[in-house]
Amino acid sequence: MKLKQSLLIAILLSIISLAAWEIHWRSKPDYYRANLEDDRYLWAQHKAKVASATENDVVIIGSSRTGFDFNTHVWEEVQGSKPINLSTNGKPPLPFLEDIVENTDFNGTLILGVTPLLCFSPGVEQRNLEAKMWVEHYHNQTYAQKLGFWVSKPLERNLVMLTSSELKFYNDLDLKALINTISIGERIPPAPKFLNFGYNDEDRNLIMFSSMVTKPEFAEKVQNVWNSFLPYIPDYEVIKDVVPTIIEKYQEPAKKFKARGGKIILVRHKAENEWNMHTKRILPKNKVWDKFVELLDCPAYHFEDYGFMSKHTLPDWSHMNAEDAKTYTADLVNQLIKDKHLQKTN
Structure with a gap:
């Protein structure tokens, strides 16, 4: 009888503790939101749509600037159809471009967002390997993994305490991230504390937390992360023999894609001078950039060439806030329609 009472008390205390923990994080909506984790499972769900996409469809690839700066709901309002959003936070687009070209028959429009340091710098190969893991997951995922993702959806949608990321942000709420906030001596140099400053909806749009605009001290923490490594990346003269080889890797898949009727549109999103001076x-x-555009021979949009692409102020120097992203998306889609690279479907 005492054992049963102890078990019931333990269960009750656990429920109370978890409820208190959840309430605590729900009280911080400017920093945490309940949402589906933008991991390889959610990405694979959207990647599957490419199999049935037609020449009239649009697929978006690129890294976090593309994820934050484009809003697919606004895109749909302007053009009439919603693009398939395959942008990936922290990963270069090359492996995804290669996968679409080699493993699908898609021949529509491919929007390729370019963040130079994540596309062309010598350290990109490790990032490419991480991107290839997502591609491999899509092709090799098991029924058990699909079932696990399906079962986890209701919990992720409703519990803020499950906030986490495959990128392992310093301010995630999983146990490993929380432990990493505990400082125990300085036996090794501290790594940059990458902060999560947004959440994603189920179309995989990255949405910046309002606190990045309303609380400059939070945005400054993100800026400090960029400043912790950007000044130490070598100048072009040091890496100039490697960069052309990296750029050329995009040429063959782009050539194949265009040969089967596909169209690639290159987009270089804005970065503030504090970031762009390093680029x-x-x-x-x-x-x-100019060599890349020449090599791929595709329509290209650079933020320095279009006023609407550079008019917004980026809170962290690199990504747009949610409201500006809506305006930016509408402006760019209208420009693409004006330039006859897209057609209205409504």
Whole structure:
């Protein structure tokens, strides 16, 4: 009897503790939201749509700037159809481009968002390997994994305490992230504390937390992370022999895609000068972006060439807040329609 009472008390205390924990994090909506984790499982669900996509469809690939700066709901309102959003936070687009070209028959429009440091710098190979893991997961996922994802959906949608990410942000709420917030000496140099400053909806749009705009001290923490490594990346003269080889890896899949009737549109999103001064030093536009555009021979949109692409202020120097992203998306889609690269479908 005492054992049964102890068990009931333990269960009750656990429920109370979890409820208190959940309520605590729900009280911080400017920093945490209940949402589906944007992991390889959610990405694979959207990647499956490419199999039935037609020449009239649009697929978006790129890294976090593309995820934050485009809003697919607004895109649908302007053009009439919603693009398939395969942008990936922290990962370069090359492995996803290669996968679409080699493993699908898709021949519609491919929007390729370009963040130079994540596409062309010598350290990109490790990021490519991480991206390939997502591609491999899509092709090799088991029924058990699919079932696990399906079962986890209701919990992730409703419990803020499950907030986490495959990128392992410093301010995630999983146990490993919480332990990493505990400082125990300085036996090894501390790694940059990458912060999660947004959440995603189920169309995989990345939505910046309002606190990045309303609380400058939070945005400054993210800026400090960028400043912890950007100044130490070598100048172009140090890496100039490697960069052309990296750029050329995009040429063959782009050529194949265009040969079967597909269209690629390159988009270079804005970065504030505090970030872009390093990009100019490491991967100057005339030696990298211009060569890339020439090599792929595709329509290209660079933020320095269009006023609507550069008019917004980026809270962390690199990504748009949610409201500006809506305006930016509408402006760009209208420009693409004006330039006859897209057609209205409504």
